[in-house]
Amino acid sequence: MSDTATPEQGAEVDDKSKRDFLFISTAAVGAVGTAFAAWPFIDQMNPAADTLALSTTEVDLKPIEEGQSITVVWRGKPVFIRHRTAKEIKDSENVKTADLIDPEADADRVQKPAWLVMVGICTHLGCIPKGNKPGEKKGDFGGWFCPCHGSHYDVSGRIRKGPAPKNLPVPSYSFLSDTNIKIG
Amino acid sequence: MDTNNMHPVMKWVEYRLPVFSFLDHSLGTQYPTPKNLNYWWNFGSLLGLVLVIMIASGISLAMHYTAHIDFAFNSVERIMRDVNYGWLIRYIHMNGGSMFFIAVYIHIFRGLYFGSYQAPREILWMIGIFILLAMMATAFMGYVLPWGQMSFWGATVITNLFSAIPVVGDSIVTLLWGGFSVDNPTLNRFFALHYLFPFVIVGLVVLHIWALHIHGSNNPTGIDVKNKEQDTVGFHPYFSVKDLFGMGVFLMFFMFFVFFAPNFFGEVDNYIPADPMVTPTHIVPEWYFLPYYAILRAFTGDFLVYQVISLGGFLMDAKLAGVLAMFASILLLLFMPWLDGAKVRSCRFRPIMAMAFWVFFLDCLVLGYIGGKPAEGIYVTIGQFTTFYYFFHLLVLVPLISRLERPKPLPESINASVLKAAE
Numbered sequence: 001m002s003d004t005a006t007p008e009q010g011a012e013v014d015d016k017s018k019r020d021f022l023f024i025s026t027a028a029v030g031a032v033g034t035a036f037a038a039w040p041f042i043d044q045m046n047p048a049a050d051t052l053a054l055s056t057t058e059v060d061l062k063p064i065e066e067g068q069s070i071t072v073v074w075r076g077k078p079v080f081i082r083h084r085t086a087k088e089i090k091d092s093e094n095v096k097t098a099d100l101i102d103p104e105a106d107a108d109r110v111q112k113p114a115w116l117v118m119v120g121i122c123t124h125l126g127c128i129p130k131g132n133k134p135g136e137k138k139g140d141f142g143g144w145f146c147p148c149h150g151s152h153y154d155v156s157g158r159i160r161k162g163p164a165p166k167n168l169p170v171p172s173y174s175f176l177s178d179t180n181i182k183i184g
Numbered sequence: 185m186d187t188n189n190m191h192p193v194m195k196w197v198e199y200r201l202p203v204f205s206f207l208d209h210s211l212g213t214q215y216p217t218p219k220n221l222n223y224w225w226n227f228g229s230l231l232g233l234v235l236v237i238m239i240a241s242g243i244s245l246a247m248h249y250t251a252h253i254d255f256a257f258n259s260v261e262r263i264m265r266d267v268n269y270g271w272l273i274r275y276i277h278m279n280g281g282s283m284f285f286i287a288v289y290i291h292i293f294r295g296l297y298f299g300s301y302q303a304p305r306e307i308l309w310m311i312g313i314f315i316l317l318a319m320m321a322t323a324f325m326g327y328v329l330p331w332g333q334m335s336f337w338g339a340t341v342i343t344n345l346f347s348a349i350p351v352v353g354d355s356i357v358t359l360l361w362g363g364f365s366v367d368n369p370t371l372n373r374f375f376a377l378h379y380l381f382p383f384v385i386v387g388l389v390v391l392h393i394w395a396l397h398i399h400g401s402n403n404p405t406g407i408d409v410k411n412k413e414q415d416t417v418g419f420h421p422y423f424s425v426k427d428l429f430g431m432g433v434f435l436m437f438f439m440f441f442v443f444f445a446p447n448f449f450g451e452v453d454n455y456i457p458a459d460p461m462v463t464p465t466h467i468v469p470e471w472y473f474l475p476y477y478a479i480l481r482a483f484t485g486d487f488l489v490y491q492v493i494s495l496g497g498f499l500m501d502a503k504l505a506g507v508l509a510m511f512a513s514i515l516l517l518l519f520m521p522w523l524d525g526a527k528v529r530s531c532r533f534r535p536i537m538a539m540a541f542w543v544f545f546l547d548c549l550v551l552g553y554i555g556g557k558p559a560e561g562i563y564v565t566i567g568q569f570t571t572f573y574y575f576f577h578l579l580v581l582v583p584l585i586s587r588l589e590r591p592k593p594l595p596e597s598i599n600a601s602v603l604k605a606a607e
Contacts, residue, residue, distance in 0.1 A: 075364035126344040
């Protein structure tokens with residue numbers, strides 16, 4: 001023990017920087033540890049495995065006539081599928097994209113021009129727009145109309161008038177065959 | 185507290201846990217209370233009463249409610265038809281929500297008029313605003329539980345507000361939902377949180393009362409207690425009795441709705457089971473959220489205030505601006521103690537501020553009216569003007585008037601003002 005430095009009785013030991021270091025590093029490790037421990041309790045609120053497993057829907061397009069629309073349920077939300085007429089396709093393609101609220105060409109919104117597939121939820125605050133059933137109000141642009149706060153969508157599902165900021169979103173989907181699609 | 189006259193059992197307890205002297209100091213003869221408090225000061229204790237009623241009725245309902253999308257609606261109907269006194273307990277809980285907000289809004293406007301938020305009661309006031317926020321969250325989640333059409337679509341619209349947040353918005357919404365839409369996981373967690381939050385509110389109320397008891401109640405003159413003997417009386421029996429009287433009157437008002445107009449504050453659409461494929465044509469929140477809803481909807485692309493704060497649409501879209509404005513409308517109240525620079529608290533001695541207060545009060549009522557109307561035509565214009573005025577009052581009028589207005593002479597003391605009024 002003879003080579004251990006022992007301060008003289010009553011002398012001040014200058015170890016402030018050592019103590020600060022220990023204090024800050026302990027607090028930092030503690031904070032990081034707490035954050036890691038908190039994550040499972042936050043992530044448990046995210047969609048569970050069985051919820052995710054139900055996240056695709058297959059649709060048979062054969063019974064849908066030209067000019068007709070159907071609504072299918074995908075992830076608990078309505079998806080609009082419209083079999084568009086040649087005139088509707090032409091009208092949609094002829095719109096100048098620069099004039100739109102959310103500029104997007106019709107070609108970018110469809111895989112096959114005859115089939116428009118999109119989530120039928122107004123991008124304003126989540127209402128379901130009217131116009132998918134015959135006899136419903138289709139709005140000023142012949143597509144869909146949201147009655148909640150008055151948003152008008154065209155036959156490409158693009159927002160043309162009203163408070164909604166974005167076009168109706170196109171979900172990821174793929175053609176399994178000419179008349180069969182898988183959404184999700 | 186004089187322990188010599190106590191019952192031996194009380195004395196035994198008091199020696200080990202001094203509950204009796206604690207109560208005497210917080211609600212009893214030893215809590216000095218300004219003797220000029222008027223009836224606007226009844227609403228604090230009324231709110232405590234409503235909180236207790238809500239917790240008691242809520243726990244009773246939870247014993248019969250099923251938090252599952254296939255059973256929730258029917259379990260509520262079963263409470264109404266089959267459970268003993270279920271109809272009564274549910275109507276008390278349903279209308280209790282409205283009573284809670286009526287009382288809290290009166291309580292807040294009383295604080296605004298008499299300057300109760302001013303030094304040294306800033307923290308007391310801020311805790312109060314947090315209680316309001318917790319109440320709003322609790323009420324919103326409670327409204328979702330019956331799983332009617334308004335429950336579902338209200339939950340959809342309100343949770344979608346968070347999608348306005350840039351970059352992480354959609355992830356937050358998915359996290360809130362626990363799925364890809366408002367669904368069973370959402371209902372489950374809303375029930376869990378709806379059960380938890382009232383106890384959080386109880387905790388906040390304890391802090392609120394603690395902070396209150398440090399400097400005691402403000403009073404209608406807004407001047408400090410100078411002489412404890414002359415200016416104050418013991419809370420018990422003077423204000424305990426007055427509070428009990430107020431509770432009697434308030435309960436008559438409350439029970440009128442419970443027994444004679446139980447659905448007056450409700451929406452008929454909520455008696456239709458939730459249908460995720462059909463949106464009701466006119467979605468409206470509960471009445472106590474209507475002013476905020478009006479502020480939210482006021483922000484459209486052509487609203488001048490939006491154009492200014494977003495630098496012509498450059499900073500954010502109108503949806504995000506509306507969401508921010510809605511939250512700001514409440515959070516701004518946290519800063520009232522600093523927005524108001526006056527040396528005098530009560531509007532009794534600040535006639536110009538009093539006038540501004542009443543215009544602001546009217547503005548809030550109009551906002552509430554507009555929030556319940558469809559967003560079209562003249563309603564949009566009125567909604568945008570009243571939204572503008574709401575912020576104009578808090579951010580411009582209050583700071584300016586409070587610093588420029590010369591207040592009327594103050595009474596010498598609380599006692600002097602009481603004696604003068606009695607002449």
